[in-house]
Structure formats: C-alpha cells, structure tokens
Amino acid sequence: MKASTGLKQIGKGISNLWRHKGSTIAAFITVTIALIVLGFFALTWLNLLNLTSSLLNNLEIRAFLVKNEPVGKIETLSGVAKYTFITPEIAMKDMAESYPLYGDYFESVITDNPLQASYALKVEDTQLIPEIVKKLEAMPEIDEVVYGGQATDSLVNLQRVVGGFGFLLFFILVAAILLVVANTLRLSFAIRKPEILLEKLLGASPLYIVGPFLWEGTILGFFSSIVAILVILSSYNSFTSWAAQTMPYLPFRSLASIRFGLITIGIVLGILMGFIGSVWGVRRYWPKE
Amino acid sequence: MVNAPFIYLNEVCKVYDNNMVIKQADLMIPRSGFAFLLGSTGAGKSTILKMISGEIKPTKGRVYIKGQDTSRWSKSQKAAWRRKIGYVFQEDRLLSYQTVFENVALPLEIQEMPRKKIKEKVRSILKVIGLGNRINAFPDQLSGGERQRVSLARALVSNPELIIADEPTAQLDPQTAAEIFNLLVSLNRTGRITILMATHEWDLVERTNLPAYFIKDGSLLYWEGTS
Ligand SMILES: Nc1ncnc2c1ncn2[C@@H]1O[C@H](COP(=O)(O)OP(=O)(O)O)[C@@H](O)[C@H]1O
Numbered sequence: 096m097k098a099s100t101g102l103k104q105i106g107k108g109i110s111n112l113w114r115h116k117g118s119t120i121a122a123f124i125t126v127t128i129a130l131i132v133l134g135f136f137a138l139t140w141l142n143l144l145n146l147t148s149s150l151l152n153n154l155e156i157r158a159f160l161v162k163n164e165p166v167g168k169i170e171t172l173s174g175v176a177k178y179t180f181i182t183p184e185i186a187m188k189d190m191a192e193s194y195p196l197y198g199d200y201f202e203s204v205i206t207d208n209p210l211q212a213s214y215a216l217k218v219e220d221t222q223l224i225p226e227i228v229k230k231l232e233a234m235p236e237i238d239e240v241v242y243g244g245q246a247t248d249s250l251v252n253l254q255r256v257v258g259g260f261g262f263l264l265f266f267i268l269v270a271a272i273l274l275v276v277a278n279t280l281r282l283s284f285a286i287r288k289p290e291i292l293l294e295k296l297l298g299a300s301p302l303y304i305v306g307p308f309l310w311e312g313t314i315l316g317f318f319s320s321i322v323a324i325l326v327i328l329s330s331y332n333s334f335t336s337w338a339a340q341t342m343p344y345l346p347f348r349s350l351a352s353i354r355f356g357l358i359t360i361g362i363v364l365g366i367l368m369g370f371i372g373s374v375w376g377v378r379r380y381w382p383k384e
Numbered sequence: 385m386v387n388a389p390f391i392y393l394n395e396v397c398k399v400y401d402n403n404m405v406i407k408q409a410d411l412m413i414p415r416s417g418f419a420f421l422l423g424s425t426g427a428g429k430s431t432i433l434k435m436i437s438g439e440i441k442p443t444k445g446r447v448y449i450k451g452q453d454t455s456r457w458s459k460s461q462k463a464a465w466r467r468k469i470g471y472v473f474q475e476d477r478l479l480s481y482q483t484v485f486e487n488v489a490l491p492l493e494i495q496e497m498p499r500k501k502i503k504e505k506v507r508s509i510l511k512v513i514g515l516g517n518r519i520n521a522f523p524d525q526l527s528g529g530e531r532q533r534v535s536l537a538r539a540l541v542s543n544p545e546l547i548i549a550d551e552p553t554a555q556l557d558p559q560t561a562a563e564i565f566n567l568l569v570s571l572n573r574t575g576r577i578t579i580l581m582a583t584h585e586w587d588l589v590e591r592t593n594l595p596a597y598f599i600k601d602g603s604l605l606y607w608e609g610t611s
C-alpha cells in the first residue's frame with residue numbers, strides 16, 4: 096500500500112459522510128445521544144461513590160469516659176487509625192465555636208464545666224466499626240459510645256454495591272451502546288451494498304473497500320464525542336452551581352476535577368466505538384464469493 | 385503451458401439450488417480473440433461470464449486463465465485478474481449517487497492511479513465514447529443509451545486485457561446498438577483486446593459471421609464464423 100493511500104481513504108471517508116448526509120446526521124445524533132447517556136451515567140456513579148466515601152471518611156466513634164483522664168487501652172485498640180483525646184475544656188471550646196452568638200456566654204457564665212472527657216476515634220476500615228464499638232462498650236472506663244449505627248452499616252453496604260455494580264453496569268452499558276452504534280452504522284452503510292459488491296467485482300483489495308468505512312465510523316465517533324462532551328460539561332457546570340446553592344452540604348465532584356478525565360476518556364471512547372462499530376457494521380455487507 | 389489459451393473452460397457445470405443451468409461446457413478463447421456467447425434469455429450466458437470473471441465458482445470442472453487453474457488462486461490473485469477485465473454488466477451497476485466521472489474513474493481508483501492521470505484518462509475515454517458533455521451528470525439524468533455508454537467507458541478506461549460484455553446492446557435502439565457493437569469490434573481488431581460478448585440476437589451473429597458459442601440446454605456448441 097502506498098503512503099498516499101491512507102490519506103486518500105480519509106478523503107473518501109469524509110466525502111462519503113458528506114455524500115450520504117441524511118444517514119450521517121442520523122448516525123451522528125444516535126452516537127452522540129448514546130455517549131451523553133454514558134457520560135451522565137458515569138458522572139452519577141462517580142458522585143455516588145464520592146458521596147458515600149466522604150460520608151464514611153467523616154464518620155467517627157465517640158467514646159465518653161467515666162473519669163476525665165486518658166485511657167491507654169483505647170489508644171492502642173487494634174483497628175483504630177486515629178484517636179483524639181477531648182478534654183472537657185476542648186469540648187466546651189468546640190461547643191462555643193459551634194454557637195458563636197452564645198460562645199462568650201458559655202465561657203463566662205458556666206464556671207463548673209459539665210461536659211465529659213471523650214475519645215474521637217477514626218477507624219482503619221469502616222467495615223470494622225460494629226466490632227470496635229462492641230469492644231469499647233465492654234470497657235468499664237467508658238460511659239457511653241456514640242456512632243452512626245444502622246446508618247453506617249447501610250452506607251458501608253451502599254458503597255460496596257455502588258463500587259462493584261457500577262463498574263459492571265458501566266461495561267454493560269458500553270457494550271449495549273456499542274451494539275447501537277454498530278447497528279446505526281450498519282444501516283447507514285446498507286445503501287452502499289451495491290458499491291461494495293461492485294468494487295469487489297472490479298478487483299479492489301479488502302483494505303481499499305473497508306478503509307473508508309472505518310474512517311467514517313472513526314471520524315463520526317470523534318465528532319460525536321466532542322459534542323457529547325460539550326453537552327455533558329455545560330450541563331454539569333449548571334448542575335454543580337445549582338447544587339452548591341441548594342445543597343451545599345453534599346460533596347459533589349467539582350467540574351475542574353472531572354474535566355480532564357471526561358474529555359480524554361470521552362474522545363477515546365468515541366473514537367473506539369466509532370471504529371469498532373464500523374468494523375461490525377461493514378462486516379455484514381462483506382459479499383460472499 | 386507456453387501456448388495455453390487465454391481463457392479455457394474445461395467440462396464446466398453449474399447448478400443453482402437443484403437447477404442445473406450448465407451441464408457440461410467447454411470453451412476456449414485465444415488471446416486477442418473475439419467470441420459471441422449466444423443464447424436465449426435464461427440459457428446461462430451471464431452464468432458463464434461470471435465464472436470467467438470469478439464472481440461465481442463452477443459446481444464442477446475448471447476455469448483456466450492463461451493456463452492457470454483459477455480454483456487454486458488466492459484472493460489477491462483473483463482480485464488481480466478482475467482488475468484486468470473490463471466488464472460491461474447486464475444490469476449496468478452504475479452507482480446512482482456518483483457522477484459519470486466518478487463512476488468511470490472507479491476502476492482506476494481501485495488501481496491506485498494518481499489523481500491527475502485518472503482525470504486525463506476518464507476525460508479522454510468519455511470524449512471517445514461521446515459523453516464529453518455529461519461528465520458531471522448523475523446516472524438517473526441519463527438516457528438508457530447514455531447509461532450503457534458510461535458502463536462501457538468504465539470497462540474500457542483501465543486498458544483491460546479482456547472485455548466481457550453481457551448483452552451490452554440489449555436496451556438500445558438499433559443505431560446506438562450498432563455504434564457500440566462497432567466500437568467493440570474495432571477495439572478487438574485494432575487494439576488486440578480479447579472480447580467475449582453475450583447476446584440473444586441471432587441475426588447479429590449471422591450478419592457479422594464472427595465466432596460464437598451457442599448455449600442450448602446447458603451445453604455449448606461452437607460455431608467458427610467465416611469472417
Ligand atoms: N444466483 C442465482 N440463483 C439461482 N438461480 C440463478 C441465479 N442466477 C441465475 N439463475 C438461474 O440460472 C438460469 C440462467 O441464468 P443466466 O445465466 O442469468 O441466463 P442468461 O444470462 O442467459 O439470461 C436462469 O434460469 C436463472 O433463473
């Protein structure tokens with residue numbers, strides 16, 4: 096094959112896309128919508144993961160003590176990643192900061208601090224929380240243990256499900272969309288069956304016949320991914336600024352943190368889907384001898 | 385084989401799902417020869433021609449091209465042979481969404497000829513064939529005779545070794561038919577191009593006295609002609 100053949104085939108691919116505008120536009124819209132669906136799914140998934148893991152990371156076990164002094168065996172308990180000993184004075188300060196309007200009042204009026212000393216514990220693995228809570232509750236030095244309880248357990252499960260199934264679902268979705276893309280391209284190639292047959296009868300090489308089709312799928316996938324990315328980025332932008340006002344306490348991924356990944360993965364997926372889709376699409380029209 | 389015939393069909397048989405169209409046929413055409421393939425509609429003319437170009441395989445028997453058994457050819461050898469044939473298809477097989485120029489240029493594109501050369505060759509063949517002013521028309525803007533000439537131009541443009549013409553004059557008025565036929569004959573006489581032409585017109589064969597294979601009941605009869 097000559098070096099110029101590749102360029103010629105790109106040219107032919109582009110001119111075919113132009114020549115068959117109707118089916119090009121139909122295929123373009125289908126592929127773009129498919130990629131947008133995929134993008135929204137991926138973003139929802141990412142945010143769910145983000146949400147559960149940030150909630151879990153903020154979880155802590157609070158162990159209130161009988162006496163106001165440190166307990167060594169709590170600090171060395173296995174599974175505890177981080178501990179903070181909170182004296183009644185610190186607890187009071189925290190409380191004062193939480194209620195800025197009454198802060199001075201607390202400190203000046205209350206002379207005999209009624210708050211208990213406590214430990215704030217972070218665990219190595221959120222799955223271990225119930226077990227650690229049980230051990231803490233068994234210690235005589237401890238008055239009361241406070242943690243998320245049932246909510247924590249469900250959150251732990253949710254994270255597992257979202258993480259595992261989300262990944263699986265993403266690949267199933269990719270495969271399903273690939274089928275849609277292949278079928279769309281196959282339909283848009285259908286009108287050119289006589290052309291494929293004729294070229295074969297005139298002695299064209301397989302590469303000569305198939306090349307332009309592959310380029311068409313690839314080019315189509317590329318432009319679809321560009322449009323899909325623009326749509327996703329701009330709607331995500333509006334979503335995050337809306338969410339920041341209406342639910343500021345929920346930690347959504349920022350636009351900046353996903354932009355690069357979304358653009359690169361989007362373009363790669365678009366091109367790959369277009370290419371693989373056109374291979375499948377053109378295979379059906381490969382004339383038998 | 386040094387003196388092998390250009391085309392040689394040896395005891396060829398073709399069955400389409402239980403329908404034996406060609407029983408046992410032998411056919412031999414020397415290089416630069418001319419032969420008619422004469423037979424009524426449905427006799428199997430197109431079937432024979434397609435076996436020569438390799439579009440279909442014989443059920444039994446062998447097709448030899450320049451002494452080579454084509455059943456042993458690789459895909460790329462088959463493709464190379466097809467590029468040496470100028471085929472005037474019975475159904476003209478013009479691509480409706482391509483212009484006359486693009487339709488005629490296709491065999492040269494397939495041979496990966498430089499663009500500039502393609503332009504020259506296509507323009508000159510269209511001029512010769514009387515379509516110089518229809519170069520940018522689409523097939524459905526042409527008359528039956530013009531379409532047939534585009535089809536012929538596409539077959540001639542690549543300087544083929546062999547022209548296979550499957551009833552090239554069937555759809556045409558007598559005058560255009562005669563013009564196209566005369567063009568084929570002169571390509572054979574002056575250009576030394578081998579030509580095989582299918583027709584159902586008895587009187588054309590009688591009038592011209594050129595060699596003919598006559599298909600009857602699945603067998604081929606050879607008539608040498610006198611001219
Ligand atoms: N692809 C095919 N499948 C089944 N039957 C066919 C096929 N092509 C041709 N035939 C049959 O073979 C016979 C000969 O066809 P053909 O070679 O086209 O005849 P001709 O060209 O002489 O008119 C006809 O009866 C036709 O119906």
Ligand SMILES: [Mg+2]
Nearest residue numbers: 429430474550
């Ligand atoms: Mg026929």
